[in-house]
Amino acid sequence: MAEDAKACAKDMPEAALVPSEHLRFINRFTVTRAETCISCGLCACLCPYGVHKRVEGHVKILPPDDRRCIGPSCEVNYFFCVANCPTNSLSVGPSETFVCLGDPRWTSEMILATWAMSETGRPLPLDHPGNIGASGGGFDKLHFKLPELKGKVDPDQICTTIDLNRRGSGTKIRIPIPIYGGGMSFGSVSTNTMLARAKAAKRWNTFTCTGEGGYPDVLIPYKDYVITQIATGLFGVREETIQRTRVIEFKYAQGAKPGLGGHLLHDKNTPEVARMREAVPYTSLFSPFPFHSVYSVEDHKKHLDWAQSINPKALLSVKVSTPNDVEMVAVGSYYAGAHIVHLDGGYGGTGAAPEIAKKNIAMPIEYAIPKVHKFLVKEGIREQVTLIASGGLRTALDVAKAIALGADGAVIGTADLVALSCVRCGNCESGRGCPRGIATTDPGLDKLTDADWGAERISNLYGAWRLQWCELLARLGMTDISELRGRTDLLVHGNGQPRGSSK
């Protein structure tokens, strides 16, 4: 076993520090200097973090740089500025700006932790609050029963590889980490964002996905790491895009808007996007729901056969949402010939979606995974299916919990975007798109994201996550992530009714 692990843990990309100074604009704490300050400069002499500064020759001291402040816990130090100020002009407290960032699912801690991992590639300690959200249910209530670490974690001895084809025949594809990138179309995001994801996927020998918006030519050099998605609108789907890929993904539904098809609101359908999608510029584009050629499992099989005959070597992935009968859908997909059954639960997603669909239609992924896993085991076909989960998996621990619930691996969307400096403000759906230059096709804004910078950050995030999985597995006494699958006995649930009312 250890030998195998050693083999599959070989050639992992190295982390590189990515300069991201501009993202350090937010801190948990704020330092206020009152009018009574006499600019004596004592604080500037004392603070070792550089919060207080006086420019050489200036009478007045600069306003405090509270991004560097370590907060009220500093009071134990002899240099605590608040206690030392002779005029009592300084105070330290929680930052209002920090409270404005994030939400119960992606807390501000989680966003900052993801940024830190993207910048340095260093893993987050498994007990850090940034690993878990505050939504009060699902993954946020599931915890691993973790024994203390004995000895040191050696990432070279731990295998996080998964097989994407577990059937007896067809191309074998293994990815060294149990995640790949979810579909985000050209139009919903910029080519720079797509390119950053593709470059990171290449470095990790995993995949990203085109989404339903065509296959921009800039991605062709990365074609072995890009999944071609066939979705209901068939926007930009051509024979050659199906032929060049190693994995074809059929998108029946997406968790962000189960049962509603895709939306690209008119503002974002710029002439370039429209050309790619063979549509009229500045019209709203809706992918219908469902595939109007698929009204039964038999139709579904015909559909898969059609794509397989265009590209016989490719693996077939079927992306479905999580209705009550999700296990029947999964079994049907397997018998129709799918290699990968991809469950996309609500609560996730990156694209424009009606608010009513996000919380209220179809079940969260946490419920769907064990349901499908147990059913596939009962049917005796669990070992032939690669079960992939997505939709609200935000951290490495969420992925591990999904695997413990019964999935083989996961698909990541939002975390990639957060690595690219997304703050989850949710305004990417209309107008010029993302004000931060990620989910936009605006010719000015898309320059804000540099593809190489983004690739490094996503790659760092994957690396940090891998190290987190390594520590987790080591503490559980495992050497291979496949041992974790279905081990619900390792989880503990903080039970009780979910608290509070919905936000």
Add this chain to the structure above:
Amino acid sequence: MALPSMGWEVSAMKYERYHIPLKSVPGRVGPVPKFVIIRADNCINCGKCEKSCIYGVHKRSEADLRKMADPDNNLCKNCFRCIQDCPQRALTMMVGPDYKALGRGLWTSLRIFTIWSESETGKIPVFGAGYRGLFAGPGYDGMWTDMSEIVRPTRDGIHGREYISTSVDLGSRPAWLEFDKAGALVTDMPPIVELQVPFVIDTTRLRSATDAMKTGMARAAKHVDSLLFAAPDSLSREAASELNAHFVPVYAEGTDLRSIVLPRGARMAALTLGSNWKEDAKRFKSMYPQTVLAFRVNAGKDVEKRVLDLVKAKVDVAHVLFDEEGMELDSVEPRYAKDSLRAIHKALVSKSVRDQITIIAGGGIAAAEHVPKTLICGADVVALEKAAVLALECRDCMTCSMGSCPVNMGDAPAEWIENRVTNLMGAWRDQLLEVLGAMGLREVRRLRGELGRAIFFEDVERESFSDIEGGAGDG
């Protein structure tokens, strides 16, 4: 230029799809900003924030171009670009204090804010970047509606390619029709009111309802083909003649039925369940056999038995009342409407009398998703109460009785009220269509009591997590 006559135009062929026309109806007072940007004194007026912000929050002062004007917080969308780019770190953001102070309990600040924007634009709220709220919650927050996929048919009603009906009937429906030998109908047809939307407006329990509000809401009800429930004599004489068909007078408990005169053209009336309600029902039926009779019942312990009694007394409609939070009123251990309505529906089904009575559920309907969820739990129609007032920019501050309304509700003109409430109902109907489309249903009548097409928190939690330590199975 006159168009040439088509010749074949027959009135019966003039088919019009039901549709609620919507238009932008701006608020009368300024909006409440969700986020507030504060510019500190060390700003050097470099103008970098103006370039950064794509929403136009930051502008130079028009009076003095050397200075930056105060940020226009209503435009801020929380993207942090200006804060990130400010070379002086002079900008900070905070959650708007007025926004934070909005709402309580079920009526969260976000829900109130959403109702305001739905009433202003008539549009479905759409955002990117996924769900950002809590995992689940009490009441309706602990349930999900089902969807159709691959193995079930679906409907594309959202973009108008297929028609999904949202019309419902109020009244008792005979299980079958009988005809005599000559083919004439012999079944005694009970009166029925058909609505185009499964919601009505009820002003009777509002903290304050001005005449303009009642007239405006009644017009909105007419506009979308729904009903307004209000105290008798709520409408002025001139409004009444035009609106009575969409007006339901609600008589308080203890009203002497011999003294009442139904408004001309009223199709329905509501009485309040009191001690001698059985006599009242009998008397009303003999006085107005062609008017739909509703009884208002407070939800509480054994409400299902009281509804069954109403069926026996041949009452057409039971209007079940919950409190603002969507919980039972008369009970020591109040249930959520979700559970109470399921109990009523199941009781009626088990006695095979479900179609003999229509259930209206009112109270705790705070968001568009509550409409389909209430229907799934067993109601036929949903009553909008507080939501209709929030459509008028109400801040839910509860100071109405003190006469110090921050939005001067008393001055709101009826026409503005009509348009705002119409927008709200239009946006909610469109969202209902989204849910019906996802579920593969062609008409909202099919949604009633479709418990199998819903996912309940306690069920899935048990099903999926019972084998996990501390999971639902352990208690």
